[in-house]
Amino acid sequence: MxxxxxxxxxxxxxxxxxxxxxxxxxxxxxxLLCCPTCHRSHLAPELELDFIMLAHHAETDGVKVASLQEAIGSEKIEQVLHTYPEDERHRSGRRVLPEQIDSLLDMINLAKSLDDQKWQAELVEQLKRFTAWSHARQP
Ligand SMILES: [Zn+2]
Incomplete structure (x- = not known):
């Protein structure tokens, strides 16, 4: 996956x-990769295998606490942090940027022109969430 x-x-x-x-x-x-808008997060895909291997070795050895940075070196970690840098949302504390709403509106127009009603309904739901979040501040 x-x-x-x-x-x-x-x-x-x-x-x-x-x-x-x-x-x-x-x-x-x-x-971890996080979405500042919807707050979904998951492991950076580049380090998924390293994480699984470290966890496996720790479990095998009966170790309860480990450090990924110690296991693979800080260079590889830095590289991932560099690949997915903080963006305007992080700096401004806004969950949704105007450009996200603009591109969503473009997609809604596209779904309309394709007469894809299911997709259009999903996009409109997302637009509702975006507009609600755009008025909220980051915690
Ligand atoms: Zn998201």
Whole structure:
């Protein structure tokens, strides 16, 4: 399963977090990709395999806490952080940027012209969320 690095019409941004593996190992220094708009997040795809291997080794050795940065080196981590930098949403504290709403309106027009009513309804729902969020501040 390949995970998208785009969400809500823009690139996701990488932030450092500590996360639990499926086997219950606490792994520090993990770059997660987050969407500042809808707050969805997942592991950076570049490091998915490294994460799984580290978690597997830790579980095998009975280790409860590990660091991804210690396991693979900070260079690889830095590279991922550099690939998905913070954007205007992060700096301004706004969940939705005007350009996201503009491109959504373009897509709604496209769905209309294709007479794709299901897609159009989905886009209108997203537009409702975007407009609600655009008035809210980041916590
Ligand atoms: Zn999103």
């Amino acid at each position: 390949s995970k998208s690095t785009l969400c809500c019409g823009l690139s996701m941004i990488a932030i450092m977090r500590s996360v639990y593996s499926d086997g219950g190992v606490l792994i520090h220094d993990v770059p």
